[in-house]
Amino acid sequence: MGASVGVGGLIIGVSMLVVFSMAYQSIAMQIDSGLDRIEHAEQPTATFRIDDATLWEGAVVAVTISNGGAGYTAGGTVVASSGTGGFSATYTVNGTGAISSVVITSHGNYSASPTLTVTGGGTPTTNATFSVTLGNVIYANFTNTGSGAVHHDQMWLFVDGQNATGFSTAYSSSISSERWYSGETLALQWFNASVSGTERLALTVGSTTVAHILG
């Protein structure tokens, strides 16, 4: 009698262990699966807008110093004395007061190459002269209206549906960050000789594409 009870108890006990073991494995698998799905949960779809986009086909993209002149002092500005395109630049001078480098601060937009002069740079004994190169620049502002950050490597620019260009190759920033955070606006200055006569700018991020007519 006692042995039978013992055997019965043993069988029941082993059966319960088996059931517990199977239940444990099932729960462990479900937890693994759940964690996998959480880990690989889809990123939110990127949403953004192009605030504005403008193509300037007569921007001053380069300034060459033909003659640095003499007697200049620092602190002046290089401006265009012809045309109304809005060019301006800063410069540095060497020991003789000759202009040794020019840094463009506003590229402007001209139908013909403007003449550049220096203002506010002291009283030169010899005037500096410059030659300019006109080119195409696309100015655009993009705002991330989504909830997630987007890496610049995931962003692609198109002009008229062609010339797919990685955003990071066209965009330069004063900071090293390569992420486009929620609510952030990126200001693009894209110097691209091949965009003359184009009509639309498009930005693709993941499965989202937004286009804007070039003003």
Place this chain on the structure above:
Amino acid sequence: MADGGASSMIMLITALLISGGVSAVLIGQWSEVLSVAQLEDRASLGESQVGVAIAGDPAMVAYDTTLNTITLYFVNTGEHALETSPYEIRINGDAPTSSSASVLPSGTSWEPGYLLEVTLTNASWNTTLSDGDDVAVFFIGISESVNSHTHSVTTYAEVRLHVA
């Protein structure tokens, strides 16, 4: 009494052995069932981690009426690389007679976030398609192996042709 104790012990040990054996078989089988279920679950998870979408301006898809070519861009929207070949594309249901593809920005592996630039050619398009036409684009490709499974990726879009 001693005989009764011995027989009880024999029954006990026999029951223990049988229970243990059955338990081992049951747990082993159950483990296999769970392994298969886990494999299928991971395959299903992998399928949700691959994707493709058409990229670029859908209102200005380049159409060259001289060469009879249409150039399309597709972006890998998933988390795993996709194969650059084979793939199938249909324009209004028609297959191109030839196509070429290259990965942007560079390389041969179509990584997540990368573009596949595809140039399709079909001489009959110059009689059926013209500037400004809306056409239906269907793409189907495959992923590289994800957890030992390969998944298909598809995308469909209507785009407008643009002759530069």
